[in-house]
Amino acid sequence: MLRHLIEPGDFSKEDYEILFGLADRIVENPEKFGNVCNGKLLASLFFEPSTRTRLSFESAMYRLGGNVVGFADAKVSSTAKGESLTDTLRTVENYCDIAAMRHPKEGAALLCSKKMTKMPIINAGDGGHQHPTQTLTDLMTIRHYKGKFENLTIGLCGDLMFGRTIHSLMRQMARYDGVNFVFISPEELKMPRQFKDEIDSSRYTETDDLKTAIKDLDILYMSRVQRERFVSEEEYLRLKDFFILDNDKMKNAREDMIVLHPLPRVNEIATEVDSDKRAVYFEQAKFGMYIRMALIMFLLGLEA
Structure with a gap:
């Protein structure tokens, strides 16, 4: 079943314990997880400036053996030409396995998640609303x-x-x-x-x-x-x-x-x-990278 993380309530307490347990194992033995995401692509879609969150996501994917494509400025995306946000995401879904998206408008990640058929969306911040x-x-x-x-x-x-x-x-x-x-x-x-x-x-x-x-x-x-x-x-x-x-x-x-x-x-x-x-x-901030590694694995259904 396709799952997204749009707000903290999307996961149960039990889900959180699974994530924390996985993150603990990554911290203890990061080398064991170095090829878990081999062949997987993360779409890093930052329509709003970010340093820590974006680099944390990208570092997490690289440390899992995956790769990253995307942008760090909305001006270089096709939304600058007038394309709808959902059309952009539906296109990206054809290329990537999972997406981390930051957007200045509240509800943007939720809107896009409803259009996805195979790519999990992680809300990396939507305006003043949520940052799960x-x-x-x-x-x-x-x-x-x-x-x-x-x-x-x-x-x-x-x-x-x-x-x-x-x-x-x-x-x-x-x-x-x-x-x-x-x-x-x-x-x-x-x-x-x-x-x-x-x-x-x-x-x-x-x-x-x-x-x-x-x-x-x-x-x-x-x-x-x-x-x-x-x-x-x-x-x-x-x-x-x-x-x-x-x-x-x-x-x-x-x-x-x-x-x-x-x-x-x-x-x-x-x-x-x-x-x-x-x-x-x-x-x-360091824990942020490890928990994002665990989250990517969790949403993709991957195990070390």
Whole structure:
């Protein structure tokens, strides 16, 4: 059966455990998986700029022994000539075995997935909506450092209005028992009502005080204020420095708290924090490649 990953809810908890188990085996013995995707092609379709996600997908496919075709700029695709997005994907399906697609419009990946007959679609980010493979990366990191998903308090800090990584992680972690959230943001960038309505109000609190909130957290998930999501440059400049995590704030945090960030970082985490053992965001990026290797294998039905 053809399966896609468009949003975190497309996979069950059991699916996630299969993926994490496979990713663990890849980490332990990457050479064993070096030819799993021999003869397979990944379509890397990035209609919106990306560094980490695109290179992570491409590195994952190459490390599995497959190859990659695609583009990193919508201007070089035929959509720039007026071709519909679904026509582009239906054409690519004739050439490739699996596709990772980023698009600035919400719902683009879902729309294309409904037209596919043989090529799995992986949503690599659709506007401010979803980013499920970043969620997989985040979950693998949490699993590695915390050993569980249940009974955790997670602080989500920064741009909660437009942060698709934030929205995806919240939705997935809400599926686990005993998980509570602290939404830390300026008033203008609060978590949208539609996402808060998905969980019981007893499971979250809201604040604009990072320094105070940090003491109760098991996990602090930082995010940047994204310039590209603002219509007004003046509004962006006013809000971008609202929260900066530094050593002074880290003094209030638990010794076993971990700091995650989907990257790229601008200045919301001071570089002085990088040397803190609780700052695991660069390790998090490495886990992203391994979990994407597992995801490609999973959707293609491949085994080592």
